[in-house]
Amino acid sequence: MKTSARGWWIGAVLAVTAIVAAGALTVHRRNAQEEADRKSAKPALEFAAADIVRLERRRLSVETELPGTVQAMSQATVRAKVAAEVKRVLVREGDRVRAGQTVAEFDTAQLRAQFAERTAAVASAQADFVTAERTRNSNRELLKQNFISQNAFDASEGSYQAKLAAVQLAKAQLEQTQIMLNDAIVRAPISGIVAKRYVQPGEKLSFDTPLLQLVDLSDLEVMAQASIGDVARIAPGMLASVGIEGLPGHTFAGKVERINPSAEPGTRAINVYVSLANENSLLKAGMFARVRLTLAAERETQALPEAAIRGEGAQSYVWLVAGKRLERRPVSLGTRDERAHLVEVLSGLQPTDDVIATKFDNLQHGQPALLRRDGGARTVETTPPNPG
Numbered sequence: 001m002k003t004s005a006r007g008w009w010i011g012a013v014l015a016v017t018a019i020v021a022a023g024a025l026t027v028h029r030r031n032a033q034e035e036a037d038r039k040s041a042k043p044a045l046e047f048a049a050a051d052i053v054r055l056e057r058r059r060l061s062v063e064t065e066l067p068g069t070v071q072a073m074s075q076a077t078v079r080a081k082v083a084a085e086v087k088r089v090l091v092r093e094g095d096r097v098r099a100g101q102t103v104a105e106f107d108t109a110q111l112r113a114q115f116a117e118r119t120a121a122v123a124s125a126q127a128d129f130v131t132a133e134r135t136r137n138s139n140r141e142l143l144k145q146n147f148i149s150q151n152a153f154d155a156s157e158g159s160y161q162a163k164l165a166a167v168q169l170a171k172a173q174l175e176q177t178q179i180m181l182n183d184a185i186v187r188a189p190i191s192g193i194v195a196k197r198y199v200q201p202g203e204k205l206s207f208d209t210p211l212l213q214l215v216d217l218s219d220l221e222v223m224a225q226a227s228i229g230d231v232a233r234i235a236p237g238m239l240a241s242v243g244i245e246g247l248p249g250h251t252f253a254g255k256v257e258r259i260n261p262s263a264e265p266g267t268r269a270i271n272v273y274v275s276l277a278n279e280n281s282l283l284k285a286g287m288f289a290r291v292r293l294t295l296a297a298e299r300e301t302q303a304l305p306e307a308a309i310r311g312e313g314a315q316s317y318v319w320l321v322a323g324k325r326l327e328r329r330p331v332s333l334g335t336r337d338e339r340a341h342l343v344e345v346l347s348g349l350q351p352t353d354d355v356i357a358t359k360f361d362n363l364q365h366g367q368p369a370l371l372r373r374d375g376g377a378r379t380v381e382t383t384p385p386n387p388g
Contacts (some may be wrong), residue, residue, distance in 0.1 A: 050358075052371060055302045060300075065290050072221075089201055089212075098189050115174070234293060245290075
């Protein structure tokens with residue numbers, strides 16, 4: 001009996017010891033897990049009031065800004081109409097010229113010799129023609145009196161017609177030489193400014209070689225590129241405001257004159273032509289311009305700053321601080337005011353929602369977040385904001 005009781009007590013002690021050890025191990029594991037959870041848990045993100053925006057009723061206008069280039073509506077490339085040596089070029093880049101003004105001259109020595117030769121050829125052809133005409137008239141009388149045959153008269157008639165054609169040919173050749181002599185004196189086809197001078201005196205040029213580039217800066221236009229989405233709302237006669245690169249503080253009034261009926265290959269952009277008044281002659285051809293067009297009238301609606309809107313493909317969303325957590329919420333957008341940098345929000349938000357307007361990367365839905373209303377500095381444990 002004593003041995004049996006002693007064994008029972010030993011077993012009981014061992015069982016209690018095992019239970020205590022198991023409980024201690026469980027507590028140790030639980031404490032270790034809690035410690036690991038505390039170490040792995042992300043700290044709460046703190047946002048200042050300056051990072052937060054809310055829906056507001058704002059007046060929006062649908063505007064678009066189109067890039068473009070200033071170009072002259074009237075410009076001309078003056079080309080050589082004769083193959084000859086350049087004798088004089090009377091203008092240089094930047095010179096103003098008027099329509100009909102002499103701007104260059106070719107050496108005409110060879111043309112003048114040719115003119116004299118063809119003048120003599122006309123005189124010779126006319127003399128032969130007079131002789132042939134006299135012979136034909138005489139033979140007509142002889143034919144009436146049956147002194148010659150019909151064949152003899154027909155021969156004189158043929159000679160007469162040949163000499164008449166020779167006179168006409170000689171006169172045409174003389175006229176052609178006269179035209180070439182006139183073309184040797186090069187005149188400006190339009191009034192404007194010399195933009196480029198291609199030749200120097202003494203150069204031997206072939207026909208159609210460029211001599212000068214003339215540009216009329218009194219009438220300018222901007223060739224702007226519009227997207228297919230914008231061009232449907234653009235119409236001729238629409239007023240425009242034009243800014244010019246390099247002329248800060250200057251805005252020029254313009255008007256849509258024409259819209260190209262086809263898109264440019266590759267870019268799929270459509271050219272829109274905006275007439276432009278060259279006030280004080282400040283504008284030059286080739287300047288870079290930005291054309292601003294109002295596509296719809298101003299109206300009041302609920303809007304957020306553009307900086308608060310995120311997007312993945314066709315889906316737009318915003319980040320909120322809601323219940324001490326970050327929330328990613330889809331939104332439906334409407335009008336976008338490019339000038340005011342505002343976007344109309346059609347659905348998805350309430351006026352009391354705190355929307356993060358500062359851009360941060362790697363935000364996660366459900367991540368702890370705090371909002372400090374005291375204007376203090378924010379602490380955000382994530383990737384710094386993108387410069388763009």
